[in-house]
Amino acid sequence: MLDNTQEFERAQRVLVGGVNSAVRAFRAVGGTPRFIARAEGAYMWDVEGRRYIDYLGSWGPMIVGHSHPKVVAAVREAAGRGLSYGAPNVLESELAERICALFPQVERVRFTSSGTESAMSALRLARGYTGRTKIVKFEGCYHGTADSLLVKAGSGALAFGTPSSAGVPEDVVRHTLVARFNDLASVEAFFVQHPDEIACVIVEPIAGNMNLILPEPGFHEGLRRLCTQHGALLIFDEVMTGFRVALGGAQQVLGVTPDLSAFGKVIGGGMPVGAVAGPARIMDMMAPLGPVYQAGTLSGNPLAMAAGLATLELISEPGFFDEVSRRCARLVAGLNEAARVAGVAFCAQSEGAMAGCYMLASPPRFFEEVQSQDVERFKRFYHLMLDAGVYLPPSPVEAFFFSGAHGDAEIDATIDAAHRALAAVA
Template sequence: MSERYTRSQELFAAAQQVIPGGVNSPVRAFRGVGGTPIFFASGSGPWLTDVDGNRYLDYVLSWGPLLLGHAHPVVVKAIAMQAAHGTSFGAPTKQETELAEEVIKLMPGIEQIRFVNSGTEATMSALRLARAYTGREKILKFTGCYHGHADMLLVQAGSGVVTLGLPDSPGVTAGAAANTLTAEYNDLEAATAIFREQGNEIAAIIVEPIAANMGFVLPEPGYLEGLIELAHSYGALLILDEVMTGFRVAPGGAQGLWGLKPDLTCLGKVIGGGLPVGAYAGRREIMQHVAPAGPMYQAGTLSGNPLAMAAGLATLQTAFGTHGDAQASPFAQAEARARALAEGMRKIGEELDVPLQVGQVGTMFGFYFLKESGLHVRSYAEAKQMVDPSRYASFFWAMCERGVYLAPSQFEAGFISAAHTDKDVARTLDAAREVLKG
């Protein structure tokens, strides 16, 4: 690395003495791109500034939550006003109900919601609820899909494990993983075969509507609908993990965009407006099994934290034009720029004969550097075979040098905010063209 990152290198050296690997989440270690992690000092709108004073257009956005960009004044004001009244009570507040009502309004298939503190808590709790509701023990997940780091879900997991080149995590017991079945994403026949053999023992299918932890892989036509039908035909539940896609691909998430009707939904990221939050939600008859309404126990001292509730409510109301014209909403503007960015990358790849697979839905996007033209990734197995992570690593650092910050892994999705402008997108595409010309 150049002298451009001197202070980051110093801080990383210090961090490694007191924090395992120098980071508090593995993807931050930059193992997927090499070099020293960049330490950031501040963010404003679409911009990040690192500790060495370098500025970047940010397409990571805290891995998705910052739909309005960094330090949006409406969100900052909401947090500050709540902080002045207290940061946490461990007791009910009206903000919990207000955010719940806002989420339910945007996602009509949801009737009740329970807030937690992370996406991992949300998926873990949703699966416990599915087991309690059905009286069954087994679950089906898909290879390369990441649903948090609960023991039963660290089986053929996604981006973090892919980037680090690790198999299933040490510390996960055989017993914890014994009831977790796996199939390839986008392979409905494989899922059907598993249900034919063990369907009466399966409590739920859990799936990302867009597989965004193995890069950016869209579902094949009819795949998600087929999974829902398959689950219901055997009396199992379908859990849609919209921690990443929720309020990112459409106001109603992937389920609203594609007319899906999951039994349970997992949410996170955007609903906290940049503060830690998660949630699981679904049909009233199922959610009524959650304590204290029902017997399935789940608790959290800081769940429904008033700071996160205030930030999430401010974000959703501002992003989707709750108090104005939805067609001219900040979300709609961000979606248009995400489309322009993806189309621009696709054209650059064609123009320069660089094999790229580019995808975009709503304000999410992603692109693979393929090993050769004509390939198309539809699953984790194909991603491992067809993708060239080393080329992405070189591209990542070259873009950083030009003031554009992308995910430090080929196997992560990208995000755009309402704060990004047409000029920012054009600047990003100019930088990409310059890098790919070589």
């Protein structure tokens, strides 16, 4: 039988850090990563044969569960016709039509192969459309690994950005301004300081990369007002929230319409995918119609399009989001009750099929509150849950993901595990 420790040692000899995405290395929680052999429904199995209730969901796309028969069948059928063409295919138009139908302001879509590409392309498009250079992002919001977005705040929230990764020259991010999520005044100050210079404000409308943080009432309405007033574009990065917190994404939940949206994850059903979407007057600035260049060899590949179409068909069934939201909320209520019984500073909250848990007495509103968690307690809690067969994201600053495959048995087992784990770390 294969062994996780041996597989990690093997991987470290040929892969950087033994992984192909940094958070998978378990550095935030310690211990040995689990090497997954297969996944089905709400479960994953590692190479040692251990089964886990999965709340990672491949970091978001598996909203109908792993290996759903309809999604697998769609991919197999598409693969039988060829893996990639480098030429137009009908499935691209079908998926784009589905997205346009769900988002009234979206008239054009440009597919990419990752969320990083979609966010990067949205920024380039915003700069090309407005003729401006500066962008506003928020500390704690993650938009992929494009250089100009790998930025955190300098001294104070109203400082110019400084790179948060080696290899990113300061000159690259000198036009990136970093504001405080849920603090509209920090954004207003930038528009006062840099009138007629800001091309766009990009935001995770419901933050998921500093754990789940819900927006304060009026925050996004204020962003919409500021961008309209100053001629900047508002970009919602819905790579994580799109088709997950609601069929119409966070913008449906919030009732706020962005100028551009970045999508990914769910629209590929687990296959590599991304998309930029918006009205024709902006999107048609992209090549081949306009001067903003964007291209990708595997963009719109038939396997991703087929998986995305099958997934959207499943989540568009009447009652899907009502039911998955109800069950996710029941899980969250059970976790909060377990914390109350244990007498430990721990809480959880959810929106749609997306949730967060924190080593805090109440849900965080700001990035610095997430950073104030008891990390050592979280590490102990994480491994107790893992040992009990519950796979959460291996980081205290990541949201977790629910799916239509999680039923009462999985919810009850998770709550039972949490009762034991929280009592042990109290």
